Amino acid sequence: MENITTDTQIHGYSIKRVFSLLLLLAISTVSFAQSGLSTDSKKAKKLYEKADKKYKERDFLTAISYLEESVRQDSEFFEAYIRMGSLYNAMGQEDSVYSKFQLYEKTALDPIASVLERLAFMAFDRGEYGKAESFLNKFLVKVPERESSRDIDLLIRSIRFAKKELKKPVDSIELKILPSEVNRFKLQYLPSITVDNASMFFTKRDYVQGDEDIVVSHFVDGKWTPAESISPRINSSLNEGACAVSADGRTMIFTSCDGKYSLGSCDLYITRKVGDNWSKPKNLGKPINSRYWESQPSLSADGKTLYFSSNRTGGLGGRDIWVSKSADGKWSVPINLGGDVNTPKDETTPFIHPNGSDLYFSANSYPGMGGYDLFVSSKTDSLWSIPRNLGFPINTFKDEVAIIIGAEGQMAYFAKEEQKNFEILDSKIVSITLPKEIRPDPVSYNIGRVTDKETLIPLKAEVEIIDLNTNKVIYRNESDSLTGSYLMIVPAGLELAAYVKKKGYLYSDFHFTTQTNKVSEPDTINIKLKPISEGESLILKNIYFDIDSYEIKKKSISELDNAYQLLIENPDMIVEIAGHTDDIGSKNYNQQLSEKRAGAVYDMLTSKGISRSRISFKGYADLQPLLPNTTDSNRKSNRRIEFRVLRVNQ
Structure with a gap:
């Protein structure tokens, strides 16, 4: 999602906070008083004085109308432009702020440094990278010592990165809007998909400030079914959203905010699907949830490892990515992913690919196209690689804050917004075929049912996949207790052993080898366990x-x-x-x-x-x-x- 700003999502882009300080500076620096004004037009000065009176009465619209008239009297009257920009900022009309500040910069003999700095960021926010670079250079002439500051250094590197990205050919990359059966609401965002690409879960709102609910659409006979509420047990009058499902679609963790049993502003809840029904959601409690904000979960394929974003204490910045593992039904104390991924700014909306190694997330802390960009970091043993920007056209000058990728590693899904004046009009879920250089290692899967060999009664059994070369468990889950159905993840390029186990039965085992960087076709393997006799x-x-x-x-x-x-x-x-x-x-x-x-x-x-x-x-x-x-x-x-x-x- 580019800039959804509800409790379960990303709060507004922090640059806007910077401008609140600039507004105070502009008002204090450029007085409404007539003395020292640049214009020689008495009429323009008189109109400026009337605007001052209306400003003090908090009648900003009338004040702006007088200032507009004053610049018609004298188009070089730069004090009127900066005053209009400041008033528009107080009204939250960013495009008008940008327009008036540009006119101020064009007409003022010696523009103040803070306005040049703000213009550089505003131009960058709009994808006008050439203008951003020009404004920034003028600012640094006035304040050269700021070049090494963290925010300016990031802006310099981001402008260079963005200009380089725009030169790359992207003719073969096409964004496709999913059909109306999926995009049937005012806003839909934060998708999550099962490993077989058969069920897509996502958050929807019927209007911009509306209640968030989780809905699901199924891919049946080559078409998506109309998205509908996942369950009345899950959706309520509160906000439920930002969900993650395990590969088999039977374990879900989602975000609910300001609930009766919440520990913080937003907490993570878990629900499990048995047969066709979802269980009553349960707050994950401590140590996962805290008195802070926990949201945007992502589950490993087997549902045993949880990644999420939080602003809890002990992190490196505003919002960091944390990880916890489940063993014997209990979640471990979350661990911060550390400086390889997290920074003093914000890292959010993690997505761990079913291969368990490639982590995609959103951040505003690395060089990018603007605002929040999408990145990927790959894990080798316990170390994460330096995050890599997914580049244009996936990232743009807007905020991109969530992406999911199919098990085959080629198809990605995320939400795209329509905005006006930085206000969200709507959002739709889109798909894109990823360029080869940013694709994760693919995985396939096997499905089937586990039954008693003699009675054919479905069994709840443990399903485990082992990498024979490392003897590490790479997938562990259970078959459905009502249907016996199971799903197991099959990574590419490995020699694997599979075990299906239940107490009182002889286990079943088999062996298979998968080709590197090639997804095998899913197999159906029905398991009949033999009672010990x-x-x-x-x-x-x-x-x-x-x-x-x-x-x-x-x-x-x-x-x-x-x-x-x-x-x-x-x-x-x-x-x-x-x-x-x-x-x-x-x-x-x-x-x-x-x-x-x-x-x-x-x-x-x-x-x-x-x-x-x-x-x-x-x-x-x-x-x-x-x-x-x-x-x-x-x-x-x-x-x-x-x-x-x-x-x-x-």
Whole structure:
């Protein structure tokens, strides 16, 4: 959104506050008194005197009309121009302020420095970068020591950046307004989208100063459905907006302001979708919320990491980006992202891409096109890169303060406003195909249902994705308790293991490798979990050995950890670890290899504390193939380690 200024959004651009000081300076510097006025026209002076009287009566419109008449008598009467500019500022008419101050600068023999400074910022705010540079240079001639000040230095670097950006070809970049089914309100902004691009949630208002509500539109049969209220449990007579959803669309965190149970001016609330219904929202409470302002949340794909903006104490500036992680249903104390991202000014509206590494946000603290621009910073391990401006035409001289990007990394959505005199007329959600240089690493996803193998009853189970090369969990979530449906994120360019687990059942596991910078087509994988019972078996699909070796490779750690946890959670289960080979090699060799591999797994589990009385191991060579040993693919499936449940002690 470019400049929405409600409680859940960005407050007005801080430059306007600077001009309040300038107004006082202008009024005190240029007196309404006639002595020392630049005009020789008696009529112009008389009109100026009448304007003074009306000004003291607080009749600004009549005062301006007299001043307009005075400059018709003498077009070089510069005191009248600066006086009109000051009066228009008091009335909040910025375009008129800019017009009159320019006429003052043009006619005054020696314009005061503060007006030149203000003109430089006002020109920059309007995207008139050449004028901004000219006014700024004239100002610095008068006050050269200000060149190194933080605000002037930022303006200098921003003008250079903006002029460079405007020279880039942008013919291939096109903003597309989403259809009227989405843009059906006076204002719509701050979109959030599920990883399958099937549901878009956003904030709407029916008129500029109206109540904020959260609405949703679904993409069905190639079309967006009419946006409608997400739930009467969520929307109320208060402001609800600035929402974020997890990749599967079943966890939402949103902002509500001035509520009965709020800790501060705006707090973050959580709601979960079970089946087709959203739960009653719950204030996240401490340590997430405080007596300050917390808003503009963004959730990681699995809903376990929360980024948000806040002006709470302990930050680096006005509004900073903070992060918290959820474990065992509790959110950790938020951590400030630090100086790699945050600055003494404002950083807001974070969006963490489903890849978990690329963070997009809005800031007025880095060189940009004007006001708030959109930036991206990428995380490697725990370090964030230097933020990079998304450039023109995504950023303009207006305020751009929120963007979301699809899982595939190409399509972005954000809100664009229509303004007049810096007042918002309306806003619409638009889409754009991102240039390659600012695209995040893409991700895909798999979907399906988890059911009991015997009864086909839907199950609530944990779904976990592990990067086999780092053994780090990159996604963890749960299937829906009513439908059993799940979604798992699949990043590009990684070798991954997936585990689906529920107590009382043998877990299900599989392995897949994704190509770098290429999004695979989503797969539907339905999981049927086997209840733990005598005779059931589990293939450990993520146990790896080199050819002709029984030394377990490091990327097998996640499988061993899950096998260990299965035994710990089910202490009455007695299992055999069975080793199998393909038919290549002699019978004796395959027998020894299968037995040694099974023994290696046995040794690892007993070394972790599993009693030797609960597990045994045996090699079966190539005597129990799953598939005919006729192809390389079949042989690969036949080379395996298997858990067999021998009995379950009662």
